[in-house]
Amino acid sequence: xxxxxxxxxxxxxxxxNYTFSKAERICSKYEIDELFDRxxxxxxxxxxxxxVVQEHAEWPHQKYLVVVPKRRIRKAVHRNRIKRRMRExxxxxxxxxxxxxxxxxxIAVIYQCNSEVCYNSLxxxxxxxxxxxxxxxxxx
Numbered sequence: 774x775x776x777x778x779x780x781x782x783x784x785x786x787x788x789x790n791y792t793f794s795k796a797e798r799i800c801s802k803y804e805i806d807e808l809f810d811r812x813x814x815x816x817x818x819x820x821x822x823x824x825v826v827q828e829h830a831e832w833p834h835q836k837y838l839v840v841v842p843k844r845r846i847r848k849a850v851h852r853n854r855i856k857r858r859m860r861e862x863x864x865x866x867x868x869x870x871x872x873x874x875x876x877x878x879x880i881a882v883i884y885q886c887n888s889e890v891c892y893n894s895l896x897x898x899x900x901x902x903x904x905x906x907x908x909x910x911x912x913x
Contacts, residue, residue, distance in 0.1 A: 793864040799838040799879060808838065808881045815905050819890055819898040823881040824906055826913060830875050837863055838881040845887050855884055858892050862899050869903050873910060880906075 799805060812823035839859050841852045859882055870878060882899070 791864060793837075793860055793867075794833075797833045797836055799836045799881070804836065804879055805838060805881075808879050812879075812881065813909065815902050815909075816885075817898040817902050819884070819886055819895060820902055821883040821885050822902050822906065823883070824909070825879040826910060827877040827879065829877060831877055834874055834876070835867065835870055835878045835880065838879075839863070840881060841884040845884065846889070851889055855889060858895055859884065859899075862892070862896050866896070866900060866903065869900070870907070872907075876910070878910075 799808070808823050808825055812825045815822040815824065839856050841855045841859070843852065846852045846855060863882065
């Protein structure tokens with residue numbers, strides 16, 4: 774059998790939901806300043822999320838900034854591992870926010886723990902914060 778089970782899995786999954794391209798990352802200083810100046814804050818034990826909802830619906834509809842402060846995690850190896858895990862959690866759970874095609878969401882995901890946390894804990898905390906964010910977006 775050519776490709777095995779893995780090829781069947783990716784055949785049925787929409788490639789749009791499971792990518793995290795350069796266009797979906799916040800690189801602009803203007804957008805970063807806007808996030809930290811007027812962003813709405815959501816907290817959990819592991820993450821701090823900042824959200825800015827823009828009314829124009831330019832593509833991409835969601836843009837992310839992933840931050841692991843050097844003050845909390847001193848070694849670059851550990852910071853990079855945490856950032857990889859955070860990007861993976863974002864990539865796989867992006868579909869939870871795809872209902873808002875008429876708005877553009879700028880989201881900063883900031884790591885808050887002083888030590889490394891397992892992937893399952895990251896995913897659980899992120900999904901709880903996303904639920905909180907969706908209720909806030911629906912109110913506005």
